Amino acid sequence: xxxxRSDLSKAYLALAALCxxxxxxxxxxxxxxxxxxxxxxxxxxxxxxxxxxxxxxxxSGKVHWPGRKYVFRQSLTGLFMITGGNGFVTWAMQFISSxxxxxxxxxxxxxxxxxxxxxxxSERINLLxxxxxxxxxxxxGIIFSEGWGDFMKPDYRWGILASFGSCFxxxxxxxMAKRFNAMSVSPIFNxxxxxxxxxxxxxxxxxxxxxxxxxxxxxxxxxSVAYLAIVGSALAFTLYMFMLRHLTATVASLYTYINPVLAxxxxxxxxxxxxxxWAILGVAFTLLGVWMVNAGQRRL
Numbered sequence: 001x002x003x004x005r006s007d008l009s010k011a012y013l014a015l016a017a018l019c020x021x022x023x024x025x026x027x028x029x030x031x032x033x034x035x036x037x038x039x040x041x042x043x044x045x046x047x048x049x050x051x052x053x054x055x056x057x058x059x060s061g062k063v064h065w066p067g068r069k070y071v072f073r074q075s076l077t078g079l080f081m082i083t084g085g086n087g088f089v090t091w092a093m094q095f096i097s098s099x100x101x102x103x104x105x106x107x108x109x110x111x112x113x114x115x116x117x118x119x120x121x122s123e124r125i126n127l128l129x130x131x132x133x134x135x136x137x138x139x140x141g142i143i144f145s146e147g148w149g150d151f152m153k154p155d156y157r158w159g160i161l162a163s164f165g166s167c168f169x170x171x172x173x174x175x176m177a178k179r180f181n182a183m184s185v186s187p188i189f190n191x192x193x194x195x196x197x198x199x200x201x202x203x204x205x206x207x208x209x210x211x212x213x214x215x216x217x218x219x220x221x222x223x224s225v226a227y228l229a230i231v232g233s234a235l236a237f238t239l240y241m242f243m244l245r246h247l248t249a250t251v252a253s254l255y256t257y258i259n260p261v262l263a264x265x266x267x268x269x270x271x272x273x274x275x276x277x278w279a280i281l282g283v284a285f286t287l288l289g290v291w292m293v294n295a296g297q298r299r300l
Contacts, residue, residue: 035221050196082198084169095159136289
């Protein structure tokens with residue numbers, strides 16, 4: 001089923017919305033992990049969001065049960081994207097800044113390309129797209145050129161490793177969603193299945209890895225959880241599933257270039273994280289990389 005021009009326009013609008021929404025979630029997670037154990041936070045946030053979407057899908061009357069095999073694949077995708085991708089990055093942000101976490105997440109387009117090639121997929125990658133990925137990540141490197149020493153601090157090492165784990169599992173889940181999502185199934189239903197499965201996986205991870213399960217109640221913490229669940233998960237993930245219908249997995253992952261730029265700014269504004277003078281040059285390179293990948297994709 002070919003995407004129409006209208007569908008492609010909506011998909012790019014969804015991509016633009018994700019660039020903003022998922023940039024704010026890094027700051028939201030930083031606030032939330034002050035009061036919630038990280039994997040318990042993932043379980044509460046994602047399960048609530050997933051059940052909300054499944055409820056909306058059921059209320060619409062347009063959802064038809066797609067079969068156990070399809071549900072299994074969607075659940076497996078959710079475990080990689082949500083339990084792994086969101087879970088590891090939430091855990092990591094106990095130890096590293098929101099901006100640093102975002103810059104590691106920007107490796108997603110690179111990993112998506114590598115997974116697609118390893119999977120012998122049908123998506124093609126040309127030279128311009130490959131160079132765009134490198135230029136975009138180079139721009140993010142410039143943004144943090146004054147702070148690479150943080151990678152050597154012992155307190156940061158596990159956080160950095162978890163962030164790379166998040167990048168890999170999220171990228172793998174992105175490729176799986178691109179391959180497994182059926183055009184005949186509502187993006188809301190796909191999102192609901194994946195997020196619910198990932199949220200339940202978060203509870204399992206919490207039982208294993210969270211050292212305690214104490215919640216320190218504050219209005220900031222609960223407001224952050226509500227925002228993360230409704231906007232950062234339910235709304236944004238549905239937009240993401242719609243976007244994956246009509247854009248390649250590589251192009252769909254381009255939000256990871258914009259996210260760090262905005263996340264760094266929000267981290268500086270609300271969390272007091274550093275935002276150096278090299279950031280302007282880094283932003284320019286990052287946006288150039290985005291343009292190159294988009295231009296390369298249009299030439300396929």
